[in-house]
Amino acid sequence: MDIAKQLSHIPLFQGLEPQYLETLARIAVKKFFKRGETVFAEGDPGIGFHIITSGRIKVYKTSPDGKEQILHIMSQGEPFGEVPVFTGQRFPAYAEAIADTNTLFMPRDDFMNLIRTEPSVALSMLSVLSMRLKRFTSLIEDLSLREVPGRLAAYLLYLSERDQGTDDINLEISKTQLASILGTIPETLSRILARMTREAIIESDDKRHVRICDRTAIEELAAGERRLA
Amino acid sequence: MDIAKQLSHIPLFQGLEPQYLETLARIAVKKFFKRGETVFAEGDPGIGFHIITSGRIKVYKTSPDGKEQILHIMSQGEPFGEVPVFTGQRFPAYAEAIADTNTLFMPRDDFMNLIRTEPSVALSMLSVLSMRLKRFTSLIEDLSLREVPGRLAAYLLYLSERDQGTDDINLEISKTQLASILGTIPETLSRILARMTREAIIESDDKRHVRICDRTAIEELAAGERRLA
DNA sequence: ACTTTCCGTTGACCTACGTCAAGGTTTCTC
DNA sequence: GAGAAACCTTGACGTAGGTCAACGGAAAGT
Numbered sequence A, B: 001m002d003i004a005k006q007l008s009h010i011p012l013f014q015g016l017e018p019q020y021l022e023t024l025a026r027i028a029v030k031k032f033f034k035r036g037e038t039v040f041a042e043g044d045p046g047i048g049f050h051i052i053t054s055g056r057i058k059v060y061k062t063s064p065d066g067k068e069q070i071l072h073i074m075s076q077g078e079p080f081g082e083v084p085v086f087t088g089q090r091f092p093a094y095a096e097a098i099a100d101t102n103t104l105f106m107p108r109d110d111f112m113n114l115i116r117t118e119p120s121v122a123l124s125m126l127s128v129l130s131m132r133l134k135r136f137t138s139l140i141e142d143l144s145l146r147e148v149p150g151r152l153a154a155y156l157l158y159l160s161e162r163d164q165g166t167d168d169i170n171l172e173i174s175k176t177q178l179a180s181i182l183g184t185i186p187e188t189l190s191r192i193l194a195r196m197t198r199e200a201i202i203e204s205d206d207k208r209h210v211r212i213c214d215r216t217a218i219e220e221l222a223a224g225e226r227r228l229a
Numbered sequence C: 001a002c003t004t005t006c007c008g009t010t011g012a013c014c015t016a017c018g019t020c021a022a023g024g025t026t027t028c029t030c
Numbered sequence D: 001g002a003g004a005a006a007c008c009t010t011g012a013c014g015t016a017g018g019t020c021a022a023c024g025g026a027a028a029g030t
Helices: A003-008 A018-027 A083-087 A108-117 A119-145 A148-162 A175-182 A186-198 A215-223 B003-008 B018-027 B083-087 B108-117 B119-145 B148-162 B175-182 B186-198 B215-223
Strands: A029-033 A038-040 A048-054 A056-062 A068-075 A094-097 A101-107 A168-170 A209-212 B029-033 B038-040 B048-054 B056-062 B068-075 B094-097 B101-107 B168-170 B209-212
Touching: A003 A018, A003 A101, A018 A101, A018 A108, A048 A056, A048 A108, A056 A101, A056 B119, A068 A119, A068 A175, A068 B119, A083 A108, A083 B119, A101 A108, A108 A119, A108 B119, A119 A148, A119 B056, A119 B068, A119 B083, A119 B108, A119 B119, A148 A168, A148 A175, A148 A186, A148 A209, A148 A215, A175 A186, B003 B018, B003 B101, B018 B101, B018 B108, B048 B056, B048 B108, B068 B119, B068 B175, B083 B108, B101 B108, B108 B119, B119 B148, B148 B168, B148 B175, B148 B186, B148 B209, B148 B215, B175 B186
Parallel strands: none
Antiparallel strands: A029 A101, A038 A094, A048 A101, A056 A068, A056 A094, A168 A209, B029 B101, B038 B094, B048 B101, B056 B068, B056 B094, B168 B209
């Protein structure tokens, strides 16, 4: 596989001069993680970060009694594990492959050198981190200010928008994982999906699929203007 | 006042060549916000960011029914409002002065130009954003995986460490605001402080002061290994 | 100094959501 | 393709923490 060609499709490196892509290609190390394999653990030192070329990764925290909060699910083209690269500290969370995953690993020192000579990479990375801060802000808002039905509604709208506003939403993950993204547990999510189905707001027969039947109701739930019976 | 001199004390610009400091000084605009004044609102377009030279700012989200979640309290030397500078989108949260505050405002375009010529500023900014992501990660963990006593304990330890491990902690903010940082409400916080006092873990007679009496108990609470009676 | 507003505390009450348990079903694994 | 493991759902139950209300004290604006 031509690594430089793969890199040229990564948003982070859009518009980068070919010569730098070549440099990066020499730096990057291909890695593979089997489904279920840990990529890094909280507290590990970070000597570089990954870019996903195929597969899917979850980044998450756990509580002592085993509850899990997913921070991100990353897929093709997305970088992850950059925080320790720039703080010089350790990973603040866990990362695990939830499908067989290929990544390109960028060692810290080489990447820092590239940034020093090529500011557009720095600007791209600043943009990536800023987007992530924005998403975290919205996750914090969810956890602190919204109830679970509102979070679910907002998440469904988010998925719907991402797929050009379709009403047929492919979750792409298990409902257990969806619960963990929403900051709740499978039992609670299951009950809420059942209630929303009963009120004809959604249909959720299949396992990884939800169909929006009453978009207005979903929007009102997400805005906190409506409650389930 | 010599703006360049002020800028030289900002961590973000540590080690920057004097010539660039001069450039920045010409770019920067002094601003003043009275206590209670809004610096920006969620949804405002961001044409630049601020650096605090004196005072204190809270960055927060609100729910439709008025509950507030504080994301950060920023003070001297800290930058805030950078996210829209790099995403090109709007502010994801509110910012309000909680004391009379002076800032230096850095317009977006000029700052971007500086980054393009001076990569060390980009690296500093990457570090600032990464630190912030780390703190958000820990706030998300708190909200999702810990109960309020555990969050409070962790916050007290954080303040204690920041002041060289002292047992006499100066909160510097009202307890209402502390509640809003911890993702709860004043009533609940008040009850928990009372319980911790009853168990001789802390003393909290004065308004903005807490004294740690049993540090081990606090550490156990923060780790989730202990519960209040 | 006076008044109005904000802050902190406590009590009685309620509810969203987590826990525990048990069932059926789908999906890995060997 | 058989067994094991993980997933999904529903019921009964418990509780952390939010809501509403009331009151004393501090602080801020006039």
